Amino acid sequence: MNSLLRVSGRNHLGLILMSELATAKAYLPLQTVAERMRISQGYLEEVALTLKQAKLIEGRQGPGGGYRLAKPARRITIEEILTAIEGPVAMVDCQSEDKTCPVEDVCTSKSLWNFLRKNVVDTLRKTTLQDVVRTA
Numbered sequence: 001m002n003s004l005l006r007v008s009g010r011n012h013l014g015l016i017l018m019s020e021l022a023t024a025k026a027y028l029p030l031q032t033v034a035e036r037m038r039i040s041q042g043y044l045e046e047v048a049l050t051l052k053q054a055k056l057i058e059g060r061q062g063p064g065g066g067y068r069l070a071k072p073a074r075r076i077t078i079e080e081i082l083t084a085i086e087g088p089v090a091m092v093d094c095q096s097e098d099k100t101c102p103v104e105d106v107c108t109s110k111s112l113w114n115f116l117r118k119n120v121v122d123t124l125r126k127t128t129l130q131d132v133v134r135t136a
Helices: 009-023 030-037 041-053 078-086 110-126 129-135
Strands: 057-060 066-069
Touching: 009 030, 009 041, 009 066, 009 078, 009 129, 030 041, 030 066, 041 057, 041 078, 078 110, 078 129
Parallel strands: none
Antiparallel strands: 057 066
16 A cells, blocks of 8 residues: 555646646647547546636637637646645645644644645745646
8 A cells, every 4th residue: 555645636637638738739629638648538527627617728619629728838837726626735634724633732743744735835836837848
């Protein structure tokens, strides 16, 4: 069993989709992305809807339709993408906004998790989609 800190499959897929859209020259059909990445188009559509609701992408129906970024890749941070898909970044459950920690007063690891979360969030805020696409 792995005990690694992990990014969810949904967030990973969202970042893949955003990267694909960042490199596309026009509206990109989800079917094209799904086939290229060998992933479920239905699942991809769910993630795309979430990104569209967050106003990170926009869609167009009909011939030549699909999705594209709603603003330039250099103006979209990785934190925006991940937060749009699954909410604020948390290292442990008790850092989630809707959770309370039953042992908060005596927790010996709280400062470590808060330190890690702050550094991860800072990095995600400084890293743009353009940075990710450029390094791919």
